[in-house]
Amino acid sequence: MPVTIPPGTETVLLHNRVAGPRPFPGLESAPEFRLHPTTPEESTEIAREAAIAGVQRIIVAGGDGTLRDVARGIVGTQTAVAILPAGTANDYAASAGIPKEAGQAWELARNGVATRVDVAKVNGDLISINMGGIGFDAEVVRRYHQGAAWQRKLPARLRYHLSIFGTFAKFKGVRARLDLDGEVIEIDRLMLLAFGSARQYGDGMVIAPDARLSDGLLNAVWATELSAGELAGLLPKLTAAGHVGHPKVTMRTFHSLRIETDPPAAFHIEGDLQGHAPIEIKVLPAALNVVAGSNAVL
Numbered sequence: 001m002p003v004t005i006p007p008g009t010e011t012v013l014l015h016n017r018v019a020g021p022r023p024f025p026g027l028e029s030a031p032e033f034r035l036h037p038t039t040p041e042e043s044t045e046i047a048r049e050a051a052i053a054g055v056q057r058i059i060v061a062g063g064d065g066t067l068r069d070v071a072r073g074i075v076g077t078q079t080a081v082a083i084l085p086a087g088t089a090n091d092y093a094a095s096a097g098i099p100k101e102a103g104q105a106w107e108l109a110r111n112g113v114a115t116r117v118d119v120a121k122v123n124g125d126l127i128s129i130n131m132g133g134i135g136f137d138a139e140v141v142r143r144y145h146q147g148a149a150w151q152r153k154l155p156a157r158l159r160y161h162l163s164i165f166g167t168f169a170k171f172k173g174v175r176a177r178l179d180l181d182g183e184v185i186e187i188d189r190l191m192l193l194a195f196g197s198a199r200q201y202g203d204g205m206v207i208a209p210d211a212r213l214s215d216g217l218l219n220a221v222w223a224t225e226l227s228a229g230e231l232a233g234l235l236p237k238l239t240a241a242g243h244v245g246h247p248k249v250t251m252r253t254f255h256s257l258r259i260e261t262d263p264p265a266a267f268h269i270e271g272d273l274q275g276h277a278p279i280e281i282k283v284l285p286a287a288l289n290v291v292a293g294s295n296a297v298l
């Protein structure tokens, strides 16, 4: 979809017409020039064109996936992205200190100061702004999207939990070889590995509580050889970062990480399945201009 952004436009508002479980308050009456992408590729293309047109700020009403698609178009430019947390999962907004209250979110989106943050480059041409994962969590995402017709009618959170239970029964881990900044780590049974720049994913699971968005480092958190019972005990604790210090959980920072698995495990970025191992993840320091709130973990 070619877009024509009027010359001199400083701020644009980007949102799907049907995005999210409910419309974000104030969207319909907002005076900003609006753009309505219908596909992830269109979000990226529109963002790229906006940056070329000299737009200074793109206000995105959406969740982590939409934000990532927009970021992909403006990485390395001066154009800033501001966030109205209107998605199914707004985990990046939480790390970026975006207020949940609509009026405060609008105020920050329009007038907040932009700051540069890191993003993760994945397999050369993919970008992750929040977090991705391989193993158990990607398997949960796969089940979530491939559920039976009756499951797809259930509320998102319930479906997500059903997918977790289904995965418990089937997923026993994979052999993995990590190359973390040149250090080789062999793992007999990797259950899951989460990676990225931010603190939380999966709608509130604080998997990397010490992550900072602009320290020039990405975080990896992985769990090995957990029984279904151990994993079941660990997952509910994630919202309060209760997995920290668990003997089978490792937390590291890195600039570059290569993951090979046997068999090739699925991976997701921001909850969207993207392919299978091997994966190469590299930090792009200070690559993205983001309007962050005062509680951001910068």
Ligand SMILES: [Mg+2]
Pocket (backbone or CB within 6 Å): 118, 197, 211, 212, 213, 214, 215, 216, 217, 218, 219
């Ligand atoms: Mg970091």
